[in-house]
Amino acid sequence: MEKKPVNSATRSLATQLLFLISSILYACALATSQELLTGFKASPSSSVSSFQSLLNDSTSTFSLGFLRANQTQLALTVVHLPSLQPLWQANPTSSFRWSDKTQLFFNGSLVMSDPHTRSFWSSGTSQQGDKVVLLNSSNLQILQQQQQVLWQSFDFPTSTLVENQSFTSNMSLVSSNGLYSMRLGVDFMALYANFKDGKTQQMYWKHKALEAKAEVVQGQGPIHARLESDGFLGMYQTGKTPVDIQPFNSFHRPIDTFLVLRLEPDGNLKGYYWAQTDWVLDYQAITETCELPSPCGSYGLCRPGSGCSCLDNRTQVDTGSFQCIDGDDQSGDFCSGSDDFWAIRRKGVELPFKELMGSDTKSSSVEECELSCHGNCSCWGAVYNNVTGFCYLVDYPIQTLVGVGDESKIGYFKVRATRGGHKKMKAGIRVLGAGILALTGAVLGYAGYKIWNRRRTWPKRVLEENAEVSPGPYKNLGSASFKSIEMI
Ligand SMILES: *[C@@H]1O[C@H](CO)[C@@H](O)[C@H](O)[C@H]1NC(C)=O
Ligand SMILES: *[C@@H]1O[C@H](CO)[C@@H](O)[C@H](O)[C@H]1NC(C)=O
Numbered sequence: 001m002e003k004k005p006v007n008s009a010t011r012s013l014a015t016q017l018l019f020l021i022s023s024i025l026y027a028c029a030l031a032t033s034q035e036l037l038t039g040f041k042a043s044p045s046s047s048v049s050s051f052q053s054l055l056n057d058s059t060s061t062f063s064l065g066f067l068r069a070n071q072t073q074l075a076l077t078v079v080h081l082p083s084l085q086p087l088w089q090a091n092p093t094s095s096f097r098w099s100d101k102t103q104l105f106f107n108g109s110l111v112m113s114d115p116h117t118r119s120f121w122s123s124g125t126s127q128q129g130d131k132v133v134l135l136n137s138s139n140l141q142i143l144q145q146q147q148q149v150l151w152q153s154f155d156f157p158t159s160t161l162v163e164n165q166s167f168t169s170n171m172s173l174v175s176s177n178g179l180y181s182m183r184l185g186v187d188f189m190a191l192y193a194n195f196k197d198g199k200t201q202q203m204y205w206k207h208k209a210l211e212a213k214a215e216v217v218q219g220q221g222p223i224h225a226r227l228e229s230d231g232f233l234g235m236y237q238t239g240k241t242p243v244d245i246q247p248f249n250s251f252h253r254p255i256d257t258f259l260v261l262r263l264e265p266d267g268n269l270k271g272y273y274w275a276q277t278d279w280v281l282d283y284q285a286i287t288e289t290c291e292l293p294s295p296c297g298s299y300g301l302c303r304p305g306s307g308c309s310c311l312d313n314r315t316q317v318d319t320g321s322f323q324c325i326d327g328d329d330q331s332g333d334f335c336s337g338s339d340d341f342w343a344i345r346r347k348g349v350e351l352p353f354k355e356l357m358g359s360d361t362k363s364s365s366v367e368e369c370e371l372s373c374h375g376n377c378s379c380w381g382a383v384y385n386n387v388t389g390f391c392y393l394v395d396y397p398i399q400t401l402v403g404v405g406d407e408s409k410i411g412y413f414k415v416r417a418t419r420g421g422h423k424k425m426k427a428g429i430r431v432l433g434a435g436i437l438a439l440t441g442a443v444l445g446y447a448g449y450k451i452w453n454r455r456r457t458w459p460k461r462v463l464e465e466n467a468e469v470s471p472g473p474y475k476n477l478g479s480a481s482f483k484s485i486e487m488i
């Protein structure tokens with residue numbers, strides 16, 4: 001660009017001036033461009049190490065761009081620029097490669113595609129938009145004719161809610177690992193865990209509207225929630241008077257900074273404000289670690305004040321991964337009919353959110369409670385209260401239990417012992433063998449007591465072999481005897 005005026009030495013002063021002015025104007029337009037127009041295209045650049053900015057808001061606090069997830073993957077996100085904290089993400093379940101083949105374009109809809117992994121995301125705007133803007137609230141909008149909002153990121157929150165963003169009853173916040181979600185009910189907000197392959201969701205935290213200033217009126221429509229600049233999470237039904245307020249630490253303390261609410265990968269819901277260089281914790285829904293949905297992982301035991309151990313106390317907890325049970329996959333249920341299990345029993349344990357569990361029944365004894373779980377293929381465990389007689393059934397793979405001093409609370413937990421072809425086949429052969437032996441035994445028993453008496457040791461040995469499949473500390477008490485019941 002600079003070469004041209006040098007070459008055309010004969011160019012008049014006026015032309016040069018005009019050129020200069022237009023260059024300056026062009027540069028200004030580039031620097032302050034706060035919209036993407038139809039035809040916009042961008043691909044990740046290999047020279048960028050963390051975040052490639054594509055569109056800023058007017059204050060340069062927020063930016064739409066490619067955020068590197070790791071060496072190979074990226075996410076299309078709106079980030080808070082000073083912290084590079086993602087506030088919104090296009091499609092949390094798709095993986096886009098950091099490659100120049102991956103492309104973001106705007107053709108009326110905002111579209112992200114990676115031909116290699118066939119990942120695709122589109123805003124799916126039904127009408128054609130004219131431009132994309134990023135507001136100073138971090139809301140990304142697709143507009144038509146300057147005014148009409150065709151699509152906005154605020155309608156599709158991911159794990160984070162920002163100040164002044166409305167959260168309606170048809171939305172959900174989902175933690176970045178996909179395990180936990182937040183939704184609104186008729187007159188409450190609640191957190192749910194997806195412990196069972198997405199089939200059932202276990203509620204683990206519930207906050208009902210206090211209705212101090214306004215009441216939830218049936219038939220007046222669903223409630224919504226909003227994170228208010230004044231430092232609280234409000235729930236509303238109609239009008240501006242909240243039906244509930246959950247105050248942050250900064251409640252009513254005018255701090256002129258940016259607030260966010262995020263559903264964390266550990267299942268907690270936390271509020272933060274930005275203090276120039278750091279995010280400061282301002283609110284948390286769950287304050288006791290042991291009340292989190294699974295603070296010590298599967299088959300873990302959380303003791304208030306003393307941290308994690310394992311339900312099976314022979315196992316050392318691996319503090320890195322909290323792995324109390326390794327090997328077989330502990331997921332799904334036992335209803336396919338081919339899964340063997342053994343059991344862990346432990347006194348002094350409590351379900352962390354038993355008051356939110358649907359399936360509590362009365363049992364007259366701990367044995368009855370255990371049996372009702374043992375014979376129920378969708379049941380993973382049971383906790384019996386020897387004082388009240390309540391029997392709580394767990395219908396998802398066992399997570400962390402809470403350790404309590406009260407020995408009258410007795411837990412029974414299934415552990416999957418075999419899954420998949422090889423082991424299943426071996427178990428199958430064993431069961432078949434046992435069946436044949438049992439039949440032989442019966443026939444021979446019919447034929448004569450003496451012959452039967454000689455063969456008696458055979459089925460016994462089979463039972464013992466089978467018992468080896470259940471390496472639990474309580475195999476003699478529990479699963480082995482249950483298993484022999486099953487075989488007959
Ligand atoms: C957005 O702002 C950041 C920080 O000021 C800057 O580095 C980046 O280039 C800007 N992005 C765009 C698209 O203007
Ligand atoms: C990058 O992250 C994705 C998902 O976030 C994961 O599937 C992939 O294995 C990771 N790749 C590397 C090299 O860590």
Ligand SMILES: *[C@@H]1O[C@H](CO)[C@@H](O)[C@H](O)[C@H]1NC(C)=O
Pocket residue numbers: 107108109111128
């Ligand atoms: C924009 O591109 C996507 C993906 O190629 C396509 O499905 C969609 O129809 C296009 N929209 C318009 C308005 O051309």
Ligand SMILES: *[C@@H]1O[C@H](CO)[C@@H](O)[C@H](O)[C@H]1NC(C)=O
Pocket residue numbers: 059136137
């Ligand atoms: C954000 O934009 C709105 C209008 O677009 C304006 O009233 C408000 O002052 C802006 N806020 C900040 C922090 O710049």
Ligand SMILES: *[C@@H]1O[C@H](CO)[C@@H](O)[C@H](O)[C@H]1NC(C)=O
Pocket residue numbers: 168169170222224
């Ligand atoms: C979600 O609910 C809001 C009101 O609560 C409504 O305006 C909006 O249309 C709903 N969106 C969808 C996709 O149902």
Ligand SMILES: *[C@@H]1O[C@H](CO)[C@@H](O)[C@H](O)[C@H]1NC(C)=O
Pocket residue numbers: 313314346347
């Ligand atoms: C393991 O737990 C059992 C039953 O709760 C208890 O009797 C035993 O003493 C415990 N062993 C250790 C090493 O803590």
Ligand SMILES: *[C@@H]1O[C@H](CO)[C@@H](O)[C@H](O)[C@H]1NC(C)=O
Pocket residue numbers: 359372376377378379380393394395396
């Ligand atoms: C089986 O257990 C589940 C919980 O795991 C419970 O909801 C269901 O009612 C139980 N079924 C029977 C027949 O007890």
Ligand SMILES: *[C@@H]1O[C@H](CO)[C@@H](O)[C@H](O)[C@H]1NC(C)=O
Pocket residue numbers: 366386407408410
């Ligand atoms: C349960 O309670 C009964 C009577 O209160 C008592 O006899 C029994 O030992 C208790 N069982 C356990 C396992 O604590």
